[in-house]
Amino acid sequence: MTERVIALDIGGTFIKRGVFIGGNLVETAKFPTRAQSLQTIQSAVAQSVECWKYGNIDGIAVSSAGDIDPYRGRCVYATDNLRGYSGFDIKNWLEERYGVRASALNDGHAALLGEAYRRKLDVPAVMLTLGTGVGGAYFDGKEVVFGEDFRYGRFGHLVMRPNGKTCNCGQRGCIEQYVSASALKEKCAAAGTVPEKVFFGEDARSRAVADEWLNDLCEAMETVYRAQKYELMIFGGGVCGSAQRWLPLLRQKTSRRAEISVLLNTAGMEGAYRWWCKNGKN
Numbered sequence: 001m002t003e004r005v006i007a008l009d010i011g012g013t014f015i016k017r018g019v020f021i022g023g024n025l026v027e028t029a030k031f032p033t034r035a036q037s038l039q040t041i042q043s044a045v046a047q048s049v050e051c052w053k054y055g056n057i058d059g060i061a062v063s064s065a066g067d068i069d070p071y072r073g074r075c076v077y078a079t080d081n082l083r084g085y086s087g088f089d090i091k092n093w094l095e096e097r098y099g100v101r102a103s104a105l106n107d108g109h110a111a112l113l114g115e116a117y118r119r120k121l122d123v124p125a126v127m128l129t130l131g132t133g134v135g136g137a138y139f140d141g142k143e144v145v146f147g148e149d150f151r152y153g154r155f156g157h158l159v160m161r162p163n164g165k166t167c168n169c170g171q172r173g174c175i176e177q178y179v180s181a182s183a184l185k186e187k188c189a190a191a192g193t194v195p196e197k198v199f200f201g202e203d204a205r206s207r208a209v210a211d212e213w214l215n216d217l218c219e220a221m222e223t224v225y226r227a228q229k230y231e232l233m234i235f236g237g238g239v240c241g242s243a244q245r246w247l248p249l250l251r252q253k254t255s256r257r258a259e260i261s262v263l264l265n266t267a268g269m270e271g272a273y274r275w276w277c278k279n280g281k282n
């Protein structure tokens with residue numbers, strides 16, 4: 001029998017849903033999370049599962065924002081981006097509601113797990129996802145390290161510039177404040193350009209912005225390396241759309257091995273599915 005598994009990637013704004021049939025991601029769709037309360041989140045999750053009408057399913061694999069205990073499939077803590085979500089037993093709730101085996105893990109952990117599986121990784125690797133903030137995860141050569149508090153790998157809040165820009169976590173000079181997609185957008189706005197164009201611009205102002213961001217990215221890579229040694233750095237997030245342009249420039253500035261996510265925005269779903277296969281299914 002060919003196994004059918006629904007994979008959900010739950011973020012503060014959207015729930016991405018994929019369907020794996022026989023191990024292949026065959027379909028994806030996107031739904032608003034409606035993160036006002038646990039009830040609205042639950043109904044958004046239910047809708048994203050139930051509108052798949054093409055046959056029975058054998059399981060549900062979740063990748064989610066928040067601190068998730070991957071062994072219990074439970075959200076230990078979430079910020080107000082997902083209101084009421086702290087303490088939610090994602091796995092149990094799905095299993096009771098749909099009568100199939102379910103699993104859940106953090107989205108950063110899931111993305112790197114998906115990458116590691118796809119690349120057949122066997123060296124220590126860090127993934128930084130450059131989005132509104134900077135997400136992260138660490139793979140030790142064999143598995144993704146979750147940490148005792150299920151927060152290991154959140155490198156976006158390592159301080160790279162003491163007394164630097166104030167971060168919403170309360171510290172100053174966090175990596176996130178310099179290399180996130182939002183930080184790049186700000187730098188671009190100040191120079192009268194946009195992230196989509198800045199790496200292609202031939203004018204001096206574009207080159208200066210691109211150069212500054214890439215220098216910051218190198219510094220971020222070094223800051224992470226001091227905290228956690230790695231052999232490969234994988235970048236994910238929206239900024240990767242223009243990576244064919246900026247990655248060669250970055251490589252001129254660092255001797256560390258840097259690559260772009262091969263799965264891009266399906267990495268979370270892929271990792272959720274692999275975790276389900278390994279830990280959720282039985």
Ligand SMILES: [Zn+2]
Pocket residue numbers: 156157167168169170171174176
């Ligand atoms: Zn911070």
